[in-house]
Amino acid sequence: MTSVIEQLKRQLFSRPQDPELYYELGRQYLALKEAKPAEQAFQQALKWAPEHPQILMQLGNVASLRGQENIAADYFKRSLAQDEQQADVHFNLANSLQKLGEHALAVKHYQRAIQFTPDDAECHNNLGNAYRQLGHLDLAVNAYARALALDPQLLHAKVHWIHQKQHMADWQGLDAAITAVRSALNKGANAKIPPFAFLAMPGTTDTEQQACASAWAAQHYGHIQALPAPTAKPAYRPIKLAYVSSDFRQHPLAYLVTEVIAAHDRQRFEIFLYSNSQDDHSAQRQAFYTAANHWLDIVAMSDADVAQHMRDADIDILIDLTGYTQHSRSGIAAYRPARQHINWLGYPGSMGYLRGQPLFDAIIVDETLNTLTLAERPIVLPCYQPNNAQRPMADAGTRxxxxxxxxxxxxxxxxxxxxxxxxxxxxxxxxxxxxxxxxxxxxxxxxxxxxxxxxxxxxxxxxxxxxxxxxxxxxxxxxxxxxxxxxxxxxxxxxxxxxxxxxxxxxxxxxxxxxxxxxxxxxxxxxxxxxxxxxxxxxxxxxxxxxxxxxxxxxxxxxxxxxxxxxxxxxxxxxxxxxxxxxxxxxxxx
Missing domain, CATH: 3.40.50.2000 (Glycogen Phosphorylase B;)
Structure with a gap:
């Protein structure tokens, strides 16, 4: 691919106003997940072909690669304003809307994409994801089933179908489906199997769960180049400890770890909270905010930008409290921004390997959990799960x-x-x-x-x-x-x-x-x-x-x-x- 890029650059030297060459150069960089040169190339293409719908779409794809979904959605909308009948742009816009929490609007754009390409299995799968977010579990299961009918090898659609059927306590057909998923994983198939859903499947082993996590890490973070190794921690200052979570809000996590974070010795630890959740104006979010020395809202930041912020702040230890659960930001750890990276509490299992090395250096466990297959080095405490000293209580009423x-x-x-x-x-x-x-x-x-x-x-x-x-x-x-x-x-x-x-x-x-x-x-x-x-x-x-x-x-x-x-x-x-x-x-x- 590098040779193709060099060839395109030579052609542009003699044809510097050719939007098609810039467009193809951008596509090559995008395939390599190199956002900056891809954006530069597409912007040059747009300069010579203003408001071209496909160029606008690709600029949206670059923004999405960076995690800038608001910007991506704007580009996709501009593209559709030029040509409303682009199935791929409707699909990409719906994906961005999903990440922005606009699930009902995402459904409409998935449906428009399906009108133009009714046999797109991936689109049916993602439509199922949007229905799931809206609580329409029956429609979600039907969408996954349609995706599988179109492409029986679409393993992540099968996993979604299994997991939503489990939510519905509809157990018909689950045993055979789970066997098929485990078989695909054990054969080393390059199937995207969401690790959290895999944890809940009866019969899966800790070794399989780790293999699933490793495959997921490779698929999602394999393109990431780690930052240069940090220097040794300066001995004169407190340990800079960064917690990352999508659940610093009204969420069960608040009743487990808030008071632990607040209890840190501020003479020895400096606490950073990196929050990947919208402000729900809850007392729980405020308690997290109060417990931090430094608070950073990272909803609109890419993993790369967060990692660079951590490196600039000279973070010593990153603790990921979300793992492979909803709104995961575990890609930040793939950049290796801190001196140590810890998996704890949000995801009950190993986060697996990336390029032969643990994605996280350590995991907090206890003696009961330290018998498992773990990629990470175990940090063994008396109990892995913390709790606040109190639980919120109301009048219990009568039976x-x-x-x-x-x-x-x-x-x-x-x-x-x-x-x-x-x-x-x-x-x-x-x-x-x-x-x-x-x-x-x-x-x-x-x-x-x-x-x-x-x-x-x-x-x-x-x-x-x-x-x-x-x-x-x-x-x-x-x-x-x-x-x-x-x-x-x-x-x-x-x-x-x-x-x-x-x-x-x-x-x-x-x-x-x-x-x-x-x-x-x-x-x-x-x-x-x-x-x-x-x-x-x-x-x-x-x-x-x-x-x-x-x-x-x-x-x-x-x-x-x-x-x-x-x-x-x-x-x-x-x-x-x-x-x-x-x-x-x-x-x-x-």
Whole structure:
């Protein structure tokens, strides 16, 4: 490709006003993901062919490569103003609108693109993504299915189809689809498999999850050239610690890590928060803002620009709190802007390798999680998950206020519906069968999940009135109402995370089975930290036995709750957690 670029430059020497040559030169640079020379070439092409729709589109593509989606969208709109019937421009504009959070408008442009190119599988897939963001899960699943009908090898569409079916608790066809995805990954196929969705697929191993993460890193960050290695940290100044997150807002993260960040010793640490979320004007965002020495809004900044800002600020340690979850900014770490880069909390697993080296230098774990296959060097703390000292609380009301029976045993699991698998739900139904008068309290995630879970209960011989669905509530009301539960039952292979801490905070015993992957061992991690190993069952049959026994033995259950109330405080001590973290970070830099 370099030879083609040199040839085009020679041709431009004799034909310096030829827009086609500049356009082709820009395309070559864009294929190499070299944004600056690509933009210069397209701007020259535009100079000699003003408002040419394809040149405007390519300038939009350059802006999108830089992460400047507002600028990209403006270029795409200018292009469509010249020629409205460009399927590729409608598609690109819709992609930018998706990243800008304008999902309804994105749907319209995906639909326009499909009118011109109805057999574009990728467009149907992305239309499904937009529907998903709008909560139209049925339309999303249909769009993914159409994409797969057009291109059965479009693995990321299959993953999206699986994950949204999991959200809907519609399990038909999932086993075969998951087997196909795992097979493609194990064959080394160059398939884009979103790592977060892969974590929740039953049967996937920690080795496969790491391979999935590595493939994702190579596909998305393989073009990135790292900054020159930084010099050694000056000994005279505090450690400059940068947290990066898309969740410095009203989000479960706020109830885990805000007070840890605020507790840092400002004589020894200087705290930078790089925020990739819109200002939701919440008290949680304000608390994060107050906890920082330096706050930077990076929503409109490219990964390269953020990395350069970190290098200019001489950041010592970058901690990514988002990982491969929604609105990931993990590409920043690929530039190697800091002296050490840590994966923690947002993504429950290894972030994998990039060009044979870990994308992140280290990961914060504990003894329960340090048995896994990890690309990163483990930083082992007493517990990997922090918590604020307090949870927001409202008036809990009565059981009747929450549609629960005034008498009878209440099992609960307020996890998201995608975590409920057929085998886990079958286990719950067997527990209900053995505890007459008991109910199962679930989170009301979406109408499809409610309907499908009711149908599964009926098939298991359980009256649907024994499934109680809790509507979404403000966080203070959500946490308070949990005190009306008697026992929380965990999910697998993706455990309760923040939801587990919420239950333990309220004194609700949590029963789990320690699995073989990071997300399947989180609850065991929390329980071991507070000395409640007896709530970690050997397998699901043992969990069922224990749940039934506790439900039928009020004295033993009361003793368990009393012990939990005494010991759970270990999880909710951000000052102590921060001291442990600071010691580990200081050692890491040495």
């Amino acid at each position: 009747i206020d929450h549609d629960l029976p005034s008498q009878g045993f209440v099992f609960c699991c307020l996890n998201q519906s995608f975590k409920i698998t057929p085998s886990v739900f079958a286990s719950w139904m067997r527990i209900l069968q053995q505890v007459p008068g008991s109910v199962l309290w679930l989170l009301q995630c979406n109408a499809w999940a409610t309907r499908h879970l009711q149908q599964q209960a009926q098939a298991a011989g359980i009256d649907i009135s024994r499934l109680i669905f809790a509507p979404r509530k403000p966080i203070d009301q959500h946490i308070a109402r949990q005190q009306h539960a008697d026992i929380m039952l965990d999910t697998a292979p993706y455990n309760a995370h923040t939801t587990a801490s919420d239950a333990l905070w309220q004194g609700i015993p949590l029963l789990t089975v320690a699995g073989d992957t990071f997300p399947a061992r989180v609850s065991a991690s929390l329980l071991r930290r507070i000395g409640m190993q007896d709530c970690i069952c050997a397998d699901w049959a043992a969990l069922e036995t224990k749940a039934v026994a506790l439900a039928n033995d009020p004295t033993t259950l009361a003793a368990l709750k009393s012990r939990l109330k005494t010991q759970s405080s270990l999880l909710f001590d951000p000052q102590d957690f921060c001291q442990q973290l600071e010691q580990a970070l200081t050692q890491l830099l040495r």
